[in-house]
Amino acid sequence: AQKITQTQPGMFVQEKEAVTLDCTYDTSDPSYGLFWYKQPSSGEMIFLIYQGSYDQQNATEGRYSLNFQKARKSANLVISASQLGDSAMYFCAMRERAGNMLTFGGGTRLMVKP
């Protein structure tokens, strides 16, 4: 079974609007962390936001927030007030306590329209 699933291969959003990128995960480990990364065409993975499995509140970092629904095993990324520079690939990733590696989803390509 896929550990990280991103069901939206591509999405369009109008500049200045908000957009939600979906991510569902599968783990039996009670302790885990969820990450979102942005990958522009240059290739570098840029860290956006982190959510721990025991965190009581949803994580926020500037225009990025994470809608964490533990019972549904979902960790959706919300980008508010989209900008043209937000156009990129976005990856959801998980790290379980049992391992040191990040497991990535297949990514969502976000395109912001002017």
Add this chain to the structure above:
Amino acid sequence: DAGVTQSPTHLIKTRGQQVTLRCSPKSGHDTVSWYQQALGQGPQFIFQYYEEEERQRGNFPDRFSGHQFPNYSSELNVNALLLGDSALYLCASSLEDRQDNEQFFGPGTRLTVL
């Protein structure tokens, strides 16, 4: 404060050859992980080095090997290259094994096997 650096940025090899990729971690980081990202996919974990030893390994054949030096820099070696090894190779560094520890990624090395 230099981030993660990788060299070379691009590399072209032919089938059967061997290649060495290099990574210098972010200042103060002691753990290096390597990922392979095929075109249009999310990164896949190859292995992680800590204290000059391979601590964890993903589902990659023995043709993929690595090394970590006392200054924490790392090399990824791939022998007997196959066409399918063409990918972006990402190095990530982190400090200790903490659940909330962000992995900082380098810009990657794009390997093309002809």
